[in-house]
Amino acid sequence: MPQYVQGVVARAKGEPVRVETITVPDPGSGEAVVKVQSCGVCHTDLHYREGGINDDFPFLLGHEAAGIVEQVGPDVTDVAPGDFVILNWRAVCGRCRACRRGRPQYCFDTHNARQRMTLADGTELSPALGIGAFAEKTLVAAGQCTKVDAAASPSVAGLLGCGVMAGIGAAINTGGVGRGDSVAVIGCGGVGDAAVVGARLAGAARIIAVDIDDRKLRTARELGATHTVNSRTSEPVEAIRELTGGFGADVVIEAVGRPETYEQAFYARDLAGTVVLVGVPTPEMTLELPLLDVFGRGGSLKSSWYGDCLPSRDFPMLIDLHLQGRLDLDAFVSETIALDEVEDAFARMHKGDVLRSVVIL
Structure with a gap:
C-alpha cells in the first residue's frame, strides 16, 4: 500500500520551500523504501530551488541522509528491512565500460528508483539527486543504500552521503x-x-x-x-x-x-x-x-565526481574511523532542525552562518 508522509517541496524557481504531503509507492524491483532519520542541508538543495540544476519542478529536496530500510522490492539482496544505511546518489550499474574495467566509482550509468513519488494530486516529484530525503520516508534504488555500523548517530552518518564524502x-x-x-x-x-x-x-x-x-x-x-x-x-x-x-x-x-x-x-x-x-x-x-x-x-x-567514492567501500570505512575517534564528523554539525525549518536553514547557509544544518526526523 502507498504511504503518505510529509516532505519538503520546491514548487517553482526561487519560491520558498514548504512541507507538503507526498505519496511514497511500494518498492518495485530493485527498489527500497527508507525511513529517513536525518538529512543535511546542502548547497545543492538550494541550487535545485533556484533552478540551477534543471527546471524539473516540483522537486522533493534533500539528499544527504541516513535512515532505516523499511521495505525492499523483488530482486534486492544487498540490504534488508532493519538495516541502518547511508543514502548515495550514484548507485552503480555493474555493466558499463567503467564498471567492467573494475572502476565502478566512475560508473557512467548510475541509476535511481524507476517509480516516482508524487504530491497528493498525483503530480510527479523530481527527487533531489535521485533521493528526496527531506521527507519522513523516501523511495530509492536499493543500490543507493549502503549499510553501515548502526552505532553511528544518524545526524553525522548522513553527512557522508554528499558534502563530507565529496571533500x-x-x-x-x-x-x-x-x-x-x-x-x-x-x-x-x-x-x-x-x-x-x-x-x-x-x-x-x-x-x-x-x-x-x-x-x-x-x-x-x-x-x-x-x-x-x-x-x-x-x-x-x-x-x-x-x-x-x-x-x-x-x-x-x-x-x-x-x-x-x-x-x-x-x-x-x-x-x-x-x-x-x-x-x-x-x-x-x-x-x-x-x-x-x-x-x-x-x-x-x-x-x-562525488569524491570519486565507491559508497560500498568508503562509507563503512569512514564510519569506522568516526567510531574509532579518528574522524570527527560531529564537528560538521552546526545545528539540528525540524523539517519545517529548511527554508530558514537555507538563509543561514547562504550567509555562511553554519557549516551544516541537519534535519532530524
Whole structure:
C-alpha cells in the first residue's frame, strides 16, 4: 500500500520551500523504501530551488541522509528491512565500460528508483539527486543504500552521503594526497573543510586553507589546517608559494567552482603537482589558460565526481574511523532542525552562518 508522509517541496524557481504531503509507492524491483532519520542541508538543495540544476519542478529536496530500510522490492539482496544505511546518489550499474574495467566509482550509468513519488494530486516529484530525503520516508534504488555500523548517530552518518564524502574523497581518492605532502584548499565551506580533514587523514604535512571569511578559516584550522590565508587581504597564490618554500603545493583542491579560484589553484601548485576541482561551476562559466602553461607546469588537472567514492567501500570505512575517534564528523554539525525549518536553514547557509544544518526526523 502507498504511504503518505510529509516532505519538503520546491514548487517553482526561487519560491520558498514548504512541507507538503507526498505519496511514497511500494518498492518495485530493485527498489527500497527508507525511513529517513536525518538529512543535511546542502548547497545543492538550494541550487535545485533556484533552478540551477534543471527546471524539473516540483522537486522533493534533500539528499544527504541516513535512515532505516523499511521495505525492499523483488530482486534486492544487498540490504534488508532493519538495516541502518547511508543514502548515495550514484548507485552503480555493474555493466558499463567503467564498471567492467573494475572502476565502478566512475560508473557512467548510475541509476535511481524507476517509480516516482508524487504530491497528493498525483503530480510527479523530481527527487533531489535521485533521493528526496527531506521527507519522513523516501523511495530509492536499493543500490543507493549502503549499510553501515548502526552505532553511528544518524545526524553525522548522513553527512557522508554528499558534502563530507565529496571533500574527503577529493583529497584522498582524486588528489591522491600522501604522507608528507603539502595541500592547499581554496574555499572552506562544508566540502572544503572535508577536504582539509581528508588531507589530515592522509598524513599531509602542511595543509593551507584559503577563504575570504575569517570564521570559516577558524573552523578549517580546528579541523586540521596548519595555515590559513584570507584571500581578501592576501594574494593567495603568493601566500601558498611562500608557505611551501616558494614552490607551490603538491595538491591544490578548488572547492568553490569559479574560474578565478580555479586559476589560483592552477598557479598555486608545484611543478608536476595536482589540481582537483570539486567545487561545482554553473553552466555559463568558462576558463581560459595559456596552453603553454598547461604544458609547461606538467602534473594533473582533475575533476572529482562525488569524491570519486565507491559508497560500498568508503562509507563503512569512514564510519569506522568516526567510531574509532579518528574522524570527527560531529564537528560538521552546526545545528539540528525540524523539517519545517529548511527554508530558514537555507538563509543561514547562504550567509555562511553554519557549516551544516541537519534535519532530524
